[in-house]
Amino acid sequence: MQRKTGQREAIKRAIREAERPVGPLEIRDLAEAYSPGVGIATIYRTVKSLLETGWLAPVEIPGGPTLYELAAKPHHHHFHCRECGKVFEVHGCAGHFQKMTPPGFQLEGHEVILRGLCDQCSAKSKVPQAS
Amino acid sequence: MQRKTGQREAIKRAIREAERPVGPLEIRDLAEAYSPGVGIATIYRTVKSLLETGWLAPVEIPGGPTLYELAAKPHHHHFHCRECGKVFEVHGCAGHFQKMTPPGFQLEGHEVILRGLCDQCSAKSKVPQAS
DNA sequence: GGCAAATTGATAAGCCGTTATCAGGTGCGG
DNA sequence: CCGCACCTGATAACGGCTTATCAATTTGCC
Incomplete structure (x- = not known):
């Protein structure tokens, strides 16, 4: 049976509050605030x-990592920011992908x-040097 | 000085004839026809x-690999075919990506x-069972 | 509380793509 | 056709991300 542990709650909370896609290491850093010392193995297992x-x-x-x-x-x-490497969500989807699909190909997603x-x-x- | 070797020519020819993006291992298999026994290290070096x-x-x-x-x-x-894993070129580009870019972000490519x-x-x- | 089973953290091990190493082979200028 | 610098192939080593291992801890039902 699946138990409710502090670590799992911390991980879920960390991901929820990130508001952008995050990798295992970043999840650990964020979860650290709610569950100090949480191990990377726990992150992978929970994910x-x-x-x-x-x-x-x-x-x-x-x-990069998933x-x-x-x-x-x-x-x-x-x-995907080339400078900091972070990934952000963008809304909307302006594309006509079916038109790009070659004949005979089955488009399932994009x-x-x-x-x-x-x-x-x-x-x-x-502004390289801030105020 | 860069020399002209059979392996390098074979690799270039293999990539040219593939007509779709190929990875190192596939390049080796294709180049095998023109330069039998070509080593994977040579592929990576030449690429x-x-x-x-x-x-x-x-x-x-x-x-997957690059x-x-x-x-x-x-x-x-x-x-990207989910079955055979191969990647094909598709032409055209129907998208309005600038519209999707959040304020303050600089779009450089997509x-x-x-x-x-x-x-x-x-x-x-x-047709699972062919004629 | 008490206990069994699930969970955890540290770390070793695994996986995979890529790069380094090095002895032997080869293109090419002379 | 000589010789040396460049190139090659086999393989070991590497780097990163992910998973397995295992003793110690914790959860949840009684």
């Missing part, structure tokens, strides 16, 4: 079980990844 | 130098990955 229950959804970004976000989100895509600078990194690069 | 010369471009697909394609191609995107079944796998799943 795995949360994926199985459908509470979490994986977000795969090339060149990130995770709440599964109960409407259709959206992601913005992924859009925008790349560039997030708001914070964009501001920093414009 | 690296071809990237530096701008002849090749990397194609990063989540959950693929490579000829750099001299017009803007396009990719279709990636679109369509997922589903390629023509061959699609045909197979419809």
